[in-house]
Amino acid sequence: MTISLSIRGAACAAILALSASPTAVLAGAHPAPEVALEAALARTPETGPAKNIILFIGDGMGVSTVTAMRILAGQRAEMDGASYDLAFDAMPYGGLVRTYSVDGLVTDSANGASAITTGHRTVNGGIGVDGGARCGVCDTSRHVPTLAQRAKRELGKAVGVVSTAAITDASPAAFFAHSPDRNWQSDADMPAAAQAAGCIDIAAQLVLAEEDLRPDLALGGGLTFFRPEGAGGRRKDGQDLPALWSARPNSAFVTDRDGMNAAIAAGHDVLGLFAEVHIPHEVNRPAVAPQTPTLEEMTRAAIQRLAAEPQGYVLLIEAAHIDKAHHAGLLNAALTEGVELSKAVAAAQDLTDAAETLIIVTADHSHGLVLNGGGRGDDVLGLIKGPTGAPRLAGDGRPLPILVYSTGPGGPEAEEGRPSLEGVDVTAIDHVRQAGVRLGSAAHTGEDVPVYADGPGAYLITGSMDQPYLFQVMRHALRLPAVAP
Incomplete structure (x- = not known):
């Protein structure tokens, strides 16, 4: 008995060592358990088809990151952080998603996003290619269609992609591009052998794709990958891709918030490139790039433009800097980007009808952030x-x-x-x-990441899921056949 009490005492001391002195707990936004149960019992799943799909990817947003984001958001709202709800915390369906690649226990963004957008796991570094691809080896027979490409070609839906990174970065590129190497963002980044074998850089794929595959809207960074050398870019082929985009009927190229809003109001197809590479982190953006739109502003603009399409739309929105700030150890910046993601999700919920729009919020992979204690x-x-x-x-x-x-x-x-x-x-x-x-x-880490969903087909997002399963849920919600014709 003495040994047992001693062990219990030691364990208690260890726990107390990681806790602060007692503090008053402020009221939070999360419903009481009995209220949450009543809401679950009254819930009726939306089993019909989805007219629209909005896929949010919080890059690098593992479970511990979501927890920290939630607490920070609540504290900034002067509420109890632990019981606070981010916009997607209140979604009725969710679960855990397994993340790994064909060649690794831990995935990068290229494979992670591609698994979600194509239904195929591939090698780390691969975008829109199947599991037989080899990183850096051009083999166009390995290309697999993305959800966006199938939705546009087979159903006539509009397509949009939004990111705070370069629009040619791994996660946004997985919505529209095919490449065995995520770094082939411009032709200057590609080996001659890959070009000779028929591979095309990611920026060119976005602008020069066939009309029934090309996105109707792209908002993010990455201007340097679209412009030629001598004109502020790095392209060696001499192509001015923004000029080619805007030369098409009803199309506009913009570089700031005002230009974006004007083009959206005019109903144009919009290519918005707001930074040479990545949009600044939100903790810095207001000071260094005040005319650059926020993730929430880009989300609202994208939905406003795409909602005018009679056949509906599919839209990818990436909060890229959760990951990029994590890589640099910039915790404040990373969690602030997560708060911005919650604002963007709230905007999407405000602008859409849950009876016709499936919204999914998830991550491509996790990061090694640990919550150790605290009051x-x-x-x-x-x-x-x-x-x-x-x-x-x-x-x-x-x-x-x-x-x-x-x-x-x-x-x-x-x-x-x-x-x-x-x-x-x-x-x-x-x-x-x-x-x-x-x-x-x-480094990225390999644990499961969370997923949250609402809208038609969201009830299928439950339990322990494989990353390519999310593609299958979205495909089913759109009523696309299992195999592309």
Whole structure:
């Protein structure tokens, strides 16, 4: 009995060591369990076909990232973060999605997004190609149609793609392109042998695709991949792709918010490229690029334009900088991008009818973010505190942040151990968060990612799912046949 009590006491002490002093818990937005049950019992699944599909990808948004996003969003709204609801938390259906590639336990964005948009797992680095492809080897027989291409060609639906990254980056490209190497964003990035074998760079595929495959709207970054050398770009073939886009009837190329809004109001097909490569992180964008639209603004513009199409539409919206900020260890920036994703989802819900639009929110892969402890009222970007409010010290005698990375540029040098953090503002937007193992760029991780859904066919999003299953749900919701004709 003495041993048992001692163990229990030690366990309790360990738990308390990771908790802050008690604080008042503010009211949250999540419904009480009994209310949630009543809502579930009253729910009637939408089993009919979907006129529209909106697929949100929070790049790098694993379960722990969603938890941290939720807490931060709630705290910024002056509510209890733990019980707060992001826009997609309130969706009625969801589950967990397994993420891996043909050649790895951990996927990159290219395979992860392609699995969702084509129904085929492929190699890391591959976009819109099947599992027999080899990274960097051009073989056009490996190309497989995307959901967007099939919806446009077979059903006459409009297609849109939106991202805070270059529109030629891995996840958005998986909606419209086919490449065994995600880095082939312009012809300057391709080996001569690949071009000779018939492969085309991703930017050219977006603009020069046949009319019944080409997206009607693309909003994001990546201007340098579309313009030739000598004209602010990197293309070696001399093609000015934005000029070719805007030369078509009822088409516009825009580079800022005002241009986007004017083109949308005019009902044009719109190519909006708002940055040379990636749109700035939202924590920096208002200061460095105030005329660049936010993810929410691009989402509203895209839906406004595509909703005018009588046959409906399919739309991919990527919050790319959750991942890109995670890679750099910029925790504040990463979670802020997640809050922006929630705003974009809320905008989509506001502008669509759940009886005709299937909305799915998921991720291509996860990141190694860990929530270590903290009190309910503590700033989730801060340090774990003790009863007096001072930081609690870990076994190395140094404070422990509430959130840390498993790998990344914030990892310790072998000789020095963890930094002391004395005098460091760990909540700052430029603070590089501590990591367990030092890497130049934080690594993806291989655990399941969450998925949330609402609308026609959403009831099929449940349990433990394989990533290509999400494609099958969307295909079924559109009533596309199992195999492309």
